[in-house]
Amino acid sequence: MNKEINTSENNFEQCIKCTVCTVYCPVMAVNPDYPGPKQAGPDGERYRLKDPEFFDEALKYCMNCKRCEVACPSNVKIGDIIQKARLQYSSKKPGLREFALSNTDLMGTVATAFAPVVNGTLKLGAVKSVMDVMGIDKHRTFPSYSGEKFVTWFKKHAQASQQQYSRFVTYFHGCYANYNYPKLAKDFVKLLNALGYGVHLMDKEKCCGVALISNGFKKKAMKQAESNLSQIRGAVGAGEAVLATSSTCSFTIRDEYEHILGLDNSDVRDSVMLATRFIFKLIDSGQARLVFRSDFRKRIAYHTPCHMEKLGWSIYSVSLLKMIPGVEFFMLDSQCCGIAGTYGFKKENYPYSQKIGDSLFRQISALSPDVVATDCETCKWQIEMSTGFSVENPISILADALDVEETIKANK
Amino acid sequence: MKFDSIIIGGGLTGLVAGISLQSKGKKCLIVSAGQSALHFFSGSFELCSAPGDYEDALATLPSSHPYSRMGVARTLELASGVKDFFLSSSIKLSGEDKRNHFRITPMGVLKPAWLTLDGYASVPSDRKMPWKKVLVANVGGFLDFHSDFLMAGLEKEGVECIPYIINIPELDRLRTNPTEMRSTNIARALTGNVLCELASQLSKAGAGCDAILLPAVLGLNDPENANSLKARMDIPVEFVATLPPSVPGIRTQLMLKAHFQSLGGTFLMGDTVNEGVFEGNQLKGIKTVNHADMVFQADNFILATGSFFSRGIKASSTEVFESVFGLDVDYTEERPQWYSPDVFEKQPYMEFGVRTDDKFRVSRDGNVLSNVYAAGSVLSGFNGLKDGCGAGVSILTALDVADRIANGF
Numbered sequence: 176m177n178k179e180i181n182t183s184e185n186n187f188e189q190c191i192k193c194t195v196c197t198v199y200c201p202v203m204a205v206n207p208d209y210p211g212p213k214q215a216g217p218d219g220e221r222y223r224l225k226d227p228e229f230f231d232e233a234l235k236y237c238m239n240c241k242r243c244e245v246a247c248p249s250n251v252k253i254g255d256i257i258q259k260a261r262l263q264y265s266s267k268k269p270g271l272r273e274f275a276l277s278n279t280d281l282m283g284t285v286a287t288a289f290a291p292v293v294n295g296t297l298k299l300g301a302v303k304s305v306m307d308v309m310g311i312d313k314h315r316t317f318p319s320y321s322g323e324k325f326v327t328w329f330k331k332h333a334q335a336s337q338q339q340y341s342r343f344v345t346y347f348h349g350c351y352a353n354y355n356y357p358k359l360a361k362d363f364v365k366l367l368n369a370l371g372y373g374v375h376l377m378d379k380e381k382c383c384g385v386a387l388i389s390n391g392f393k394k395k396a397m398k399q400a401e402s403n404l405s406q407i408r409g410a411v412g413a414g415e416a417v418l419a420t421s422s423t424c425s426f427t428i429r430d431e432y433e434h435i436l437g438l439d440n441s442d443v444r445d446s447v448m449l450a451t452r453f454i455f456k457l458i459d460s461g462q463a464r465l466v467f468r469s470d471f472r473k474r475i476a477y478h479t480p481c482h483m484e485k486l487g488w489s490i491y492s493v494s495l496l497k498m499i500p501g502v503e504f505f506m507l508d509s510q511c512c513g514i515a516g517t518y519g520f521k522k523e524n525y526p527y528s529q530k531i532g533d534s535l536f537r538q539i540s541a542l543s544p545d546v547v548a549t550d551c552e553t554c555k556w557q558i559e560m561s562t563g564f565s566v567e568n569p570i571s572i573l574a575d576a577l578d579v580e581e582t583i584k585a586n587k
Numbered sequence: 588m589k590f591d592s593i594i595i596g597g598g599l600t601g602l603v604a605g606i607s608l609q610s611k612g613k614k615c616l617i618v619s620a621g622q623s624a625l626h627f628f629s630g631s632f633e634l635c636s637a638p639g640d641y642e643d644a645l646a647t648l649p650s651s652h653p654y655s656r657m658g659v660a661r662t663l664e665l666a667s668g669v670k671d672f673f674l675s676s677s678i679k680l681s682g683e684d685k686r687n688h689f690r691i692t693p694m695g696v697l698k699p700a701w702l703t704l705d706g707y708a709s710v711p712s713d714r715k716m717p718w719k720k721v722l723v724a725n726v727g728g729f730l731d732f733h734s735d736f737l738m739a740g741l742e743k744e745g746v747e748c749i750p751y752i753i754n755i756p757e758l759d760r761l762r763t764n765p766t767e768m769r770s771t772n773i774a775r776a777l778t779g780n781v782l783c784e785l786a787s788q789l790s791k792a793g794a795g796c797d798a799i800l801l802p803a804v805l806g807l808n809d810p811e812n813a814n815s816l817k818a819r820m821d822i823p824v825e826f827v828a829t830l831p832p833s834v835p836g837i838r839t840q841l842m843l844k845a846h847f848q849s850l851g852g853t854f855l856m857g858d859t860v861n862e863g864v865f866e867g868n869q870l871k872g873i874k875t876v877n878h879a880d881m882v883f884q885a886d887n888f889i890l891a892t893g894s895f896f897s898r899g900i901k902a903s904s905t906e907v908f909e910s911v912f913g914l915d916v917d918y919t920e921e922r923p924q925w926y927s928p929d930v931f932e933k934q935p936y937m938e939f940g941v942r943t944d945d946k947f948r949v950s951r952d953g954n955v956l957s958n959v960y961a962a963g964s965v966l967s968g969f970n971g972l973k974d975g976c977g978a979g980v981s982i983l984t985a986l987d988v989a990d991r992i993a994n995g996f
């Protein structure tokens with residue numbers, strides 16, 4: 176429907192040079208070295224097609240937030256054009272830092288084994304200096320690693336009891352919920368079980384690969400994506416929806432696999448979604464009910480992650496949060512928090528990263544909520560580090576507010 | 588998901604309709620595929636091209652024109668409430684009663700205007716220039732504002748112009764990427780201490796002038812910075828439109844959207860409506876690209892998808908069509924008659940748009956859809972550019988349709 180006649184795959188010809196995208200690029204607003212979406216995207220593409228020499232390394236400043244695409248009235252896939260150009264033309268080879276930041280699986284596995292040691296060392300002065308030499312900004316605190324991976328916990332404590340259900344979903348937990356914050360994954364299981372769904376995990380879930388893509392490891396990203404897609408196909412073939420609690424994982428599997436990596440995911444794309452969309456649909460169509468505790472009281476401010484804005488799905492998370500009787504809800508202005516995954520970890524990006532998020536941090540501080548809700552783990556780190564307010568995934572908030580017994584009864 | 592009204596398109600038309608309905612207690616959803624024509628806004632809303640009195644001019648419009656279809660009396664009645672309507676979104680507009688004043692184009696030409704954003708340079712309906720001598724300031728390196736044209740135009744009207752280039756080190760860093768020295772980036776830099784510096788430079792350079800004319804590069808999110816600059820100066824500062832993107836247009840869009848949301852409205856940005864769920868001659872719900880199988884239901888719908896520019900109306904080599912539902916469209920079948928070879932002539936294609944009945948309800952294959960209305964530039968029968976009625980049609984048809992829906996007539 177959106178594909179016009181006579182345009183190339185990435186539809187840069189559809190650009191009518193209206194400049195709208197330049198208004199909404201968070202990087203351009205703070206970093207004059209970045210040429211901006213119009214120049215880096217459709218305008219530059221015209222030159223690059225003529226001669227790859229025209230590739231500008233400053234494209235590395237693009238955070239792939241896709242806010243330009245959301246704004247473009249002509250449906251140009253600006254962010255995709257830029258990411259693809261980086262992967263295709265950049266002569267800068269990714270280094271150790273890029274390797275360390277983007278191989279979340281590997282780093283996670285190693286770190287989990289040594290969690291008590293690693294959590295200490297990631298905060299140590301000496302380690303900070305090494306990070307500094309590597310080009311990782313010293314202000315950053317790495318999320319701490321949990322001593323027990325979610326998957327290990329699940330196998331030990333939850334897997335067996337899933338058999339009692341007759342309907343199932345498959346959970347794509349992602350690296351963060353597995354290594355750093357198993358509580359989120361456990362909350363997911365609690366919620367879905369209460370709604371009458373058993374939870375399956377994929378046999379061999381790999382990192383969705385978002386960090387590999389943005390750090391220039393296309394081959395490895397392809398390999399992981401292909402592996403994930405084949406596992407997802409298994410689940411979808413068995414009639415199960417594949418749910419994620421991270422907006423970025425969902426977005427990467429649904430859109431980046433096809434747009435950036437060129438993999439055909441059309442057979443499973445609609446079945447991969449954010450858990451809040453799945454739950455909202457159940458409730459909206461009368462197939463399930465959530466019953467909440469009467470003593471739950473919280474002032475919650477919701478932050479829309481960039482990839483959530485692109486997915487357009489914050490309406491699901493927000494609608495669910497608003498269903499909790501004791502919640503006083505505030506919608507924060509939809510804007511980038513500045514972290515953009517591994518982007519804000521890099522020393523050269525750190526100051527820009529903080530400047531991009533500044534107005535968001537100020538809005539949060541002024542509201543002073545009990546908790547900030549958001550569907551992205553890196554937004555959580557950024558907001559917690561920059562404001563001191565605690566940040567939770569909507570799934571965790573729902574699980575907290577849930578009257579488990581009553582919900583189970585209501586969905587029997 | 589169920590709403591009272593769903594509006595497709597979140598430009599000027601969609602937002603005005605949304606605010607109007609939401610303030611009348613209707614639960615609204617706006618879905619918008621991207622940003623709107625407001626990003627090219629001149630600073631003035633236009634009602635019609637009559638210089639001075641417009642009441643009589645409205646009566647002479649062809650019967651196909653949306654104003655004629657509402658009737659002159661209704662058009663004037665709705666028009667009289669527009670200033671207050673925008674004030675409720677904290678947007679201050681100025682204009683005379685039933686008379687057009689003049690706006691100053693970036694080319695220095697005077698054009699009839701209906702309502703102009705507070706702070707913009709304008710000339711009253713009697714065409715008497717408000718100043719004898721002005722300082723025309725531009726930001727060094729800013730290519731989207733051509734003070735030479737502006738000065739030439741103003742001098743023709745008998746105004747003495749003194750050129751001035753603003754040089755502020757904080758703005759120099761924007762010149763790293765010369766193509767990206769845009770109005771919006773300048774607007775972001777012109778705050779805080781930089782404003783003090785700007786005020787002191789302008790005060791010095793503008794001594795002895797009646798006014799200082801500045802490109803409209805202040806106040807992207809709210810009018811605060813513009814007001815704070817003015818407060819620091821003894822000489823009046825007034826803005827003149829730049830080439831796009833339009834800082835005041837974006838601000839207008841943001842403020843209308845914020846008002847809509849503060850009234851409880853839901854706005855989905857960056858999503859395209861691509862299917863309707865029909866039952867007989869009623870639309871029951873819509874589907875969008877992002878939400879796939881989720882049907883957004885409502886009692887009634889407003890199509891505010893804009894014209895060719897926003898892709899509400901599209902053309903292939905053989906036909907002109909409405910892009911969402913394939914609604915009936917008014918257009919000339921013979922392609923050579925779509926456009927006139929002289930680009931400065933009135934272009935027939937500009938009048939193509941969706942066909943509507945006397946209540947602005949749309950039709951499909953000749954059957955009127957009883958709960959789907961169209962408003963704004965997606966409508967047929969007018970040429971916003973040549974007739975100078977773009978915003979007038981958008982705002983007034985949006986208010987008309989919202990009123991019909993809320994009051995059921």
Ligand SMILES: Cc1cc2nc3c(=O)[nH]c(=O)nc-3n(C[C@H](O)[C@H](O)[C@H](O)COP(=O)(O)OP(=O)(O)OC[C@H]3O[C@@H](n4cnc5c(N)ncnc54)[C@H](O)[C@@H]3O)c2cc1C
Nearest residue numbers: 596598599600620621624629633860893897963964977978
């Ligand atoms: C470049 C330009 C400059 C103008 N300047 C002025 C001016 O200074 N003064 C004046 O009086 N008039 C001006 N006009 C006239 C202008 O048409 C109106 O003022 C008014 O802004 C039009 O508003 P609208 O909401 O009807 O359409 P638009 O502003 O075009 O908005 C339509 C919206 O619908 C969305 N949309 C389209 N299809 C879909 C879909 N399938 N699903 C969801 N959303 C969709 C689009 O993304 C867009 O956001 C200008 C027009 C243009 C094109």
Ligand code: SF4
Nearest residue numbers: 190191193194196247
């Ligand atoms: S917003 Fe879209 S059409 Fe406009 S300049 Fe950017 S890419 Fe081109």
Ligand code: SF4
Nearest residue numbers: 200237238240241243
């Ligand atoms: S993806 Fe984000 S950072 Fe990159 S050009 Fe678009 S708006 Fe800017």
